Amino acid sequence: MPFHDIILPVGISFYTFQSMSYIIDIHRKEPEPAKNLLDYMFFVSFFPQLVAGPILRAADFIPQIYKKLNLTREEVNAALFLIIGGLIKKTFISDYISLNFVDRVFDSPNLYTPLENLMASYGYALQIYCDFSGYSDMAIGIALLLGFKLPENFRTPYKSASITEFWRRWHISLSSWLRDYLYISMGGNRKGKIRTYVNLFLTMLLGGLWHGASWKFVIWGVLHGLALVVERLFKKRLSLPKNAFVKAIQIIVTFHFVVFAWIFFRARDFSTAFEIIGNIGNVDFDVNKWAIIISGYQNVFLVMLIGYVWHFLPYKWIGLLRTGFDRLPIVLKALVLALAYWVVYATATSGPQPFIYFQF
Numbered sequence: 001m002p003f004h005d006i007i008l009p010v011g012i013s014f015y016t017f018q019s020m021s022y023i024i025d026i027h028r029k030e031p032e033p034a035k036n037l038l039d040y041m042f043f044v045s046f047f048p049q050l051v052a053g054p055i056l057r058a059a060d061f062i063p064q065i066y067k068k069l070n071l072t073r074e075e076v077n078a079a080l081f082l083i084i085g086g087l088i089k090k091t092f093i094s095d096y097i098s099l100n101f102v103d104r105v106f107d108s109p110n111l112y113t114p115l116e117n118l119m120a121s122y123g124y125a126l127q128i129y130c131d132f133s134g135y136s137d138m139a140i141g142i143a144l145l146l147g148f149k150l151p152e153n154f155r156t157p158y159k160s161a162s163i164t165e166f167w168r169r170w171h172i173s174l175s176s177w178l179r180d181y182l183y184i185s186m187g188g189n190r191k192g193k194i195r196t197y198v199n200l201f202l203t204m205l206l207g208g209l210w211h212g213a214s215w216k217f218v219i220w221g222v223l224h225g226l227a228l229v230v231e232r233l234f235k236k237r238l239s240l241p242k243n244a245f246v247k248a249i250q251i252i253v254t255f256h257f258v259v260f261a262w263i264f265f266r267a268r269d270f271s272t273a274f275e276i277i278g279n280i281g282n283v284d285f286d287v288n289k290w291a292i293i294i295s296g297y298q299n300v301f302l303v304m305l306i307g308y309v310w311h312f313l314p315y316k317w318i319g320l321l322r323t324g325f326d327r328l329p330i331v332l333k334a335l336v337l338a339l340a341y342w343v344v345y346a347t348a349t350s351g352p353q354p355f356i357y358f359q360f
Contacts, residue, residue: 013210014053015044017177022058024181031059039065048142052135052355054153054173061148069147077326079144080333084340086137090355091344093307094130097123101300106266109275115293117279119301124266125259126307129157132171135355156311158258161250163227166258178207200232201225216264216273223261303347 022043025031034040043061105112105120112120136153143150157169167175183203189196201222208221240246260277267273294301325336 010051014055015050017055017174018044018057021055021177021181025058031057031062034058034062035066046143046148048146049136049139049150052132052139053171054136054139054150055177056150056173060151064148071145071147074326075144077333078322079141080337081322081325082137082141082144084337086134086139086141087340087344089130089134089137089307091134092347093303094127094134096303096347097300097307098127098131101297102127102266106268106272106276109272109279112279113289113293114279114281114283115290116297117276118283119293119297119304121259121263121276121280123300123304125158125255125262126304126311128262128266129154129311130307131355156315158255158308158311159251160254161247162231162254163224163257164231166254167224167228174207178203182206197229197232200228204228211265216267216270219270220261220265223257223264227257 022040026033034043039062042065043056043058046056046061049056102120102123105116106124109117109120133154140150140153151173153172155169155172157166160166160169183199186199186202187195188199202225204225205218205221208217208219208224211217211220240250263276264270264273267276325333328336
């Protein structure tokens with residue numbers, strides 16, 4: 001049988017991880033096992049998050065099966081807020097910048113200017129965040145409408161001041177899975193400094209390899225593994241002053257490292273990745289050129305600006321938006337939902353685009 005013709009079941013990576021965590025947790029005698037096979041199957045195949053997470057833990061989900069389902073008005077409001085936000089992230093921001101800009105540049109980087117290569121790299125960082133966090137938000141919202149609470153999967157990761165913090169905010173259910181079942185199982189930080197660094201590096205290497213049997217994913221994992229090792233190595237030796245300016249510099253440096261690593265993650269091969277990196281290295285400050293490029297992509301860059309401003313909004317502002325939505329009468333809530341659908345319809349340039357993490 002030709003290997004390329006094998007059809008894999010939908011969501012196999014995610015429910016395999018859930019099944020593994022269940023077996024390991026039961027072996028460690030941490031949660032109570034499911035009462036019967038049907039309940040276990042329900043846990044593994046819970047449809048809102050089946051295809052791309054969040055990856056559920058038995059201890060968090062199975063006890064909810066045996067509780068009486070109760071859905072409050074506040075939970076309905078929270079669920080609708082998440083679904084609307086996730087829908088806009090995915091279809092308005094991620095799909096729009098992908099189809100109209102990012103995919104074109106990454107397909108043929110040498111046909112575009114250095115500035116376009118740089119902006120496409122920023123665009124992909126926003127695209128993959130909005131795509132995947134949008135899915136997670138919708139999955140969490142739909143599950144909440146069914147009476148089940150799923151864990152948060154993204155916590156504004158580009159606000160991170162270090163790569164360590166980034167992995168506490170990005171795809172939290174996967175990073176915590178890798179920590180609990182790979183890093184800790186290999187010894188964690190219990191077997192000396194050298195072994196701790198090796199365990200960190202191998203965890204991220206395997207995390208990269210999980211995304212696909214490709215060297216570009218390995219390099220992506222290696223970059224993050226090395227960054228975690230370097231941070232841990234210099235954490236106690238390098239004492240930085242704690243103020244807003246230093247933290248802003250740390251956030252900018254961390255963000256650009258993540259964007260650099262995303263280039264290898266997104267590019268179809270190494271030659272394409274190095275073409276993009278080489279082109280970015282040739283960026284020069286020319287106001288006239290930049291003005292022409294910006295005017296040519298004004299809609300794309302506007303959507304990118306909206307996406308990044310949304311991401312970097314203070315938590316308090318998001319909380320105020322959610323509170324304001326909660327207080328709206330049902331008719332106005334319906335209008336907000338209708339407006340979200342209209343925005344999706346008005347900005348759609350082609351059919352529905354698959355979620356990026358469906359391929360994993």
